[in-house]
Amino acid sequence: MAEVLVVVEASGGTVKKVSLEMLTMARALGTPSAVVFGDAAGLADKLGEFGAEKVYVASGDDVESYLVAPKATVLAQLVKDVQPAAVLLGSTQEGKEIAGRLAVKLDNGVLTDVSALEPDGTATQVIFAGSAIVKSKILGGIPIVTVRPNSLTPVAAPVTPAVSNLDVAVGDADRLAKVVERVAEAKGARPELTEASIVVSGGRGVGSAENFKLVEELADLLGAAVGASRAATDSGFYPHAFQVGQTGKTVSPQLYVALGISGAIQHRAGMQTSKTIVAVNKDAEAPIFELADFGVVGDLFQVVPQAAEEIRKRK
Amino acid sequence: MKIVVLVKQVPDSGAERNLRAEDNTVDRASANNVINEMDEYALEEALRIQEAHGGSTVTVLTMGPERATESIRKALSMGPDGAVHVLDDALSGTDALGTSKVLAAALKRLEPDLVLCGAESTDARGQVLPHMLAERLGVAALTGARKLTVDGSQLTIERQTEEGYEVVTAATPAIVSVWDTINEPRYPSFKGIMAAKKKPVETLTLADLGVSADEAGWAGALTTVASHAKRPPRSAGVKVTDDGEGGTKLVEFLVSEKFV
Numbered sequence: 001m002a003e004v005l006v007v008v009e010a011s012g013g014t015v016k017k018v019s020l021e022m023l024t025m026a027r028a029l030g031t032p033s034a035v036v037f038g039d040a041a042g043l044a045d046k047l048g049e050f051g052a053e054k055v056y057v058a059s060g061d062d063v064e065s066y067l068v069a070p071k072a073t074v075l076a077q078l079v080k081d082v083q084p085a086a087v088l089l090g091s092t093q094e095g096k097e098i099a100g101r102l103a104v105k106l107d108n109g110v111l112t113d114v115s116a117l118e119p120d121g122t123a124t125q126v127i128f129a130g131s132a133i134v135k136s137k138i139l140g141g142i143p144i145v146t147v148r149p150n151s152l153t154p155v156a157a158p159v160t161p162a163v164s165n166l167d168v169a170v171g172d173a174d175r176l177a178k179v180v181e182r183v184a185e186a187k188g189a190r191p192e193l194t195e196a197s198i199v200v201s202g203g204r205g206v207g208s209a210e211n212f213k214l215v216e217e218l219a220d221l222l223g224a225a226v227g228a229s230r231a232a233t234d235s236g237f238y239p240h241a242f243q244v245g246q247t248g249k250t251v252s253p254q255l256y257v258a259l260g261i262s263g264a265i266q267h268r269a270g271m272q273t274s275k276t277i278v279a280v281n282k283d284a285e286a287p288i289f290e291l292a293d294f295g296v297v298g299d300l301f302q303v304v305p306q307a308a309e310e311i312r313k314r315k
Numbered sequence: 316m317k318i319v320v321l322v323k324q325v326p327d328s329g330a331e332r333n334l335r336a337e338d339n340t341v342d343r344a345s346a347n348n349v350i351n352e353m354d355e356y357a358l359e360e361a362l363r364i365q366e367a368h369g370g371s372t373v374t375v376l377t378m379g380p381e382r383a384t385e386s387i388r389k390a391l392s393m394g395p396d397g398a399v400h401v402l403d404d405a406l407s408g409t410d411a412l413g414t415s416k417v418l419a420a421a422l423k424r425l426e427p428d429l430v431l432c433g434a435e436s437t438d439a440r441g442q443v444l445p446h447m448l449a450e451r452l453g454v455a456a457l458t459g460a461r462k463l464t465v466d467g468s469q470l471t472i473e474r475q476t477e478e479g480y481e482v483v484t485a486a487t488p489a490i491v492s493v494w495d496t497i498n499e500p501r502y503p504s505f506k507g508i509m510a511a512k513k514k515p516v517e518t519l520t521l522a523d524l525g526v527s528a529d530e531a532g533w534a535g536a537l538t539t540v541a542s543h544a545k546r547p548p549r550s551a552g553v554k555v556t557d558d559g560e561g562g563t564k565l566v567e568f569l570v571s572e573k574f575v
């Protein structure tokens with residue numbers, strides 16, 4: 001069976017969940033091979049656990065100090081060498097950007113935000129704020145697709161991967177955008193927004209940055225990530241990086257809890273595909289209730305502390 | 316500095332959007348068509364750079380059907396000097412890769428020092444175009460900027476990442492894509508709206524750009540949408556009114572669904 005290249009997303013020495021999802025998806029299409037950009041130390045075991053028969057590593061200054069372009073060059077060479085059945089990347093900013101460059105280099109179509117890929121190359125995409133599903137296909141080339149996080153459940157299939165280093169042969173055109181600094185911003189122990197299986201979000205109804213502690217408290221009790229509506233991020237209640245919606249992150253968790261969020265169409269665009277939706281809003285007519293599996297019409301300052309207390313009791 | 320801003324017309328994301336039954340393309344006829352939101356931020360950033368750097372020009376570049384003219388005039392009313400509209404019947408059905416081919420050809424002709432665009436469009440949500448263009452043109456791409464500093468020919472951006480942000484630099488010529496965190500776009504003034512009516516809009520066809528008709532549109536597309544369906548709308552579930560036990564009931568639901 002042909003190889004399927006999976007471009008690994010990792011952070012701080014840990015493989016991100018979307019990579020395990022992609023390896024699981026890849027197994028239905030061919031033999032999964034993982035591609036790691038940067039330091040691969042400690043990643044190979046995890047990748048093998050989810051079926052990566054090979055792990056290709058490309059590291060060094062040329063790969064790590066410039067934006068995207070060198071990665072696409074290395075990947076394009078690998079594609080030419082191994083003629084894979086498909087190339088899967090995460091539907092993240094960088095994953096999409098590498099995919100875009102790869103598509104130009106190979107003169108091959110590209111599909112983003114794919115939630116399922118069939119062996120014949122048919123891809124499923126949920127579009128327009130979750131209101132439509134399309135089946136798309138790449139014509140006459142290999143499927144180069146970016147995979148939306150949380151589209152499937154990762155299943156282990158342990159193998160011992162063969163790890164090899166790739167030649168990094170990049171040109172001057174790949175060294176035009178130099179990363180001169182990487183700044184870590186305060187990030188607690190919470191799971192990452194797009195990967196979390198539970199997300200608790202707050203909106204304008206939360207009222208202030210101070211009050212977001214209430215959202216965080218419930219999130220921590222549920223082991224959830226914290227999200228926010230645009231009204232909340234624009235008002236400075238919570239950092240922009242946590243915005244859910246059309247101009248923020250798209251999340252697809254098992255459970256989405258919306259606190260003091262009205263459910264505007266642009267917010268729904270980012271959370272509509274969540275498995276289960278729970279909402280607390282004091283306005284019984286708020287549109288969020290149209291999609292909530294369980295809604296509480298009430299004041300979040302009453303309902304949330306009581307819920308937190310109840311969870312503590314049950315633990 | 317010669318600045319070109321990429322502006323795409325998209326169906327308003329605040330209203331219902333549909334695909335056409337006959338060819339699975341975006342139904343633009345029934346939609347309220349607007350400037351892609353992120354592109355307004357790119358326009359604003361271009362105008363601020365122009366204000367800070369004397370002698371700069373700002374040109375809007377759009378590829379799109381006839382009706383995209385409305386969005387071009389709207390963009391011009393914010394302040395740019397003129398626009399280029401790539402308009403050709405053979406463009407219908409163009410995919411992302413084809414769009415990048417056409418826009419790259421137009422940019423080669425315009426020879427800008429700086430191209431500003433949105434980080435993504437609300438209809439395609441591709442986030443692929445800026446790097447596709449950079450790849451074709453052999454220029455730097457600084458993408459996903461939440462801040463841009465211009466110092467002569469040196470550009471520096473802050474790019475939001477999952478962990479925090481990266482500081483990335485490049486020299487012009489370059490493409491910079493922006494998020495809505497970068498600025499607050501201005502509203503067109505009455506004077507701006509009047510002035511926009513007289514600003515030059517150059518129309519270019521594929522032939523003008525030296526792109527053959529089979530490299531774009533349906534003929535050139537390397538992806539196809541085979542079918543589409545409305546996703547069944549989510550139905551409302553249980554709604555309870557808090558009578559003093561709302562929090563407890565919420566947790567009971569979470570327990571019944573095994574989240575607690």
Ligand SMILES: Cc1cc2nc3c(=O)[nH]c(=O)nc-3n(C[C@H](O)[C@H](O)[C@H](O)COP(=O)(O)OP(=O)(O)OC[C@H]3O[C@@H](n4cnc5c(N)ncnc54)[C@H](O)[C@@H]3O)c2cc1C
Nearest residue numbers: 203204205229230231245246247248260261262266282300
């Ligand atoms: C182009 C464009 C892109 C956009 N992108 C996004 C996006 O990515 N993400 C996003 O979220 N929005 C986005 N928006 C904005 C969107 O249209 C809404 O304005 C926004 O989602 C509203 O946020 P909200 O629900 O928190 O605030 P509001 O709509 O003001 O709702 C607040 C809700 O809180 C309730 N409430 C108030 N106090 C309490 C209380 N004590 N207890 C319980 N409930 C209470 C109110 O009843 C109300 O329903 C976008 C808009 C545009 C035009």
Ligand SMILES: Nc1ncnc2c1ncn2[C@@H]1O[C@H](COP(=O)(O)O)[C@@H](O)[C@H]1O
Nearest residue numbers: 321323378432433435436441442443444
């Ligand atoms: N047809 C088009 N005409 C002009 N600019 C475009 C067009 N399509 C995309 N763009 C630009 O590319 C950006 C990213 O688009 P996308 O890759 O489709 O998400 C948009 O915000 C626009 O600035």
